[in-house]
Amino acid sequence: MVFLATLPEGKERAGVKEIAFAVNSPEAFTGKILQMLVRENLLLSVKGPNGGFLISEEGRKAPLYKIVQVVDGDSIFTGCALGLQECSEKHPCAVHYKFKAIRDHLTGMMMTTSLQDMASGIQAGVSFLKT
Amino acid sequence: MVFLATLPEGKERAGVKEIAFAVNSPEAFTGKILQMLVRENLLLSVKGPNGGFLISEEGRKAPLYKIVQVVDGDSIFTGCALGLQECSEKHPCAVHYKFKAIRDHLTGMMMTTSLQDMASGIQAGVSFLKT
């Protein structure tokens, strides 16, 4: 997603191969993840010659939070630190409140971080997509 | 560890079976984790009749941080959010600084949380070790 967000206007589409290389991830595996993102409308795909993936309207507006949720589910935002099946205010684990603060921090960060935030560092050459 | 920390003076030792039941975890698997904690000197073990595990001097002083490190390694404290092999100030990923804040928050929380903190909530009946 970040790689696609760094593409210049006029060339905002890239194939699996190009994307996988850019992020140093196996091609077939990258393809599966791209499929998830297409199914959830964060990406659009185009088949055939000069096809590939590009960020959708919805995808471009989505915070990092949404992308993580689509790819990894939201256990990272809601799961219990100690692994309790039911862990809540009513039935908290031994670190429920302390861990909730961490999760809220994480969730907040991901809610307020946009692809554009991430892409601009890459574009400026100050942050990296691989190795 | 928390369960052992809740045991009263005079009965501070418990067997694998009792511990596994208390935290609703498979017995053999729990045994392996207890072994790790013994090897790292956070627990002491006693064989034979009336044997079992108890918290060592060192274990009782250890912050939650240390326990997590022994059981899960420290990738949770140092790993890159985007999975880059090398992610550092010199070669940061697109969320390096934002994620560092989260990790520091987590690390700080675990550094300052003691077993006693966790155990006292259990003892008071306000927090739980299972389900």
Next chain:
DNA sequence: ATATTACAGGATATTTTTATCCTTTATTTA
């Protein structure tokens, strides 16, 4: 001393996650 209890640890199995392969389907361009 011996029987019994309980942890230690190596070997093995299961499950989940990660990754690949291959056929099908859609699209483009010649």
Next chain:
DNA sequence: TAAATAAAGGATAAAAATATCCTGTAATAT
């Protein structure tokens, strides 16, 4: 309209994490 390109998706495989089994060894109590 045919050939080529590229994503879609089901089936499969490999790797990693989680969990179990079983034999050995140490300690206790009778």
